[in-house]
Amino acid sequence: MHELSLCAAIVSVVKKHADGRHVDVVRVRVGALRQVVPESLLFCWTLVRESEDMPDAELELECVGAEVRCRACGRQSEITSAWSIWCPVCDSPDVEVLRGNEFLVASMDVSEKVSNMNGCQHG
Ligand SMILES: [Zn+2]
Structure with a gap:
C-alpha cells in the first residue's frame, strides 16, 4: 500500500530526530x-505508530497546492488536481512543476522522557 510505505518513511525520519x-x-x-x-495516510499512521512503540504520536497533515509554469504561454498557475497536470490558461501539457511534489516532515513536537512527573510542584 502506497500510504503504508509513506508512513514507514515518516517513522524513520521521526525516530532519527x-x-x-x-x-x-x-x-x-x-x-x-x-x-x-x-484519510488513508492517517489510518496507516495509526497502524504504524503502534508497531513502532509511539502509540500516542499524532500525525498532522499540511496539504499544499501545486503550481506549474507553462512553457508555452509563460503563465504560472495553481492546479488543484493531480490528474491533470497541464496549463489551465492555454491547455498546454508542456509545463514545469514548481511545487506540489513535497512530502516531508515539516516539524515535530517531542518531550523529554520524564519518569516522575508527580511531585513536580512549585513551592
Ligand atoms: Zn499556458
Whole structure:
C-alpha cells in the first residue's frame, strides 16, 4: 500500500530526530501531486505508530497546492488536481512543476522522557 510505505518513511525520519524522546505530534507537508489520500495516510499512521512503540504520536497533515509554469504561454498557475497536470490558461501539457511534489516532515513536537512527573510542584 502506497500510504503504508509513506508512513514507514515518516517513522524513520521521526525516530532519527526524536533520538529516544517521546513524540507528541508529527507534522507532515504533502504536495497535491503526491496523490496521497489523507484519510488513508492517517489510518496507516495509526497502524504504524503502534508497531513502532509511539502509540500516542499524532500525525498532522499540511496539504499544499501545486503550481506549474507553462512553457508555452509563460503563465504560472495553481492546479488543484493531480490528474491533470497541464496549463489551465492555454491547455498546454508542456509545463514545469514548481511545487506540489513535497512530502516531508515539516516539524515535530517531542518531550523529554520524564519518569516522575508527580511531585513536580512549585513551592
Ligand atoms: Zn499556458
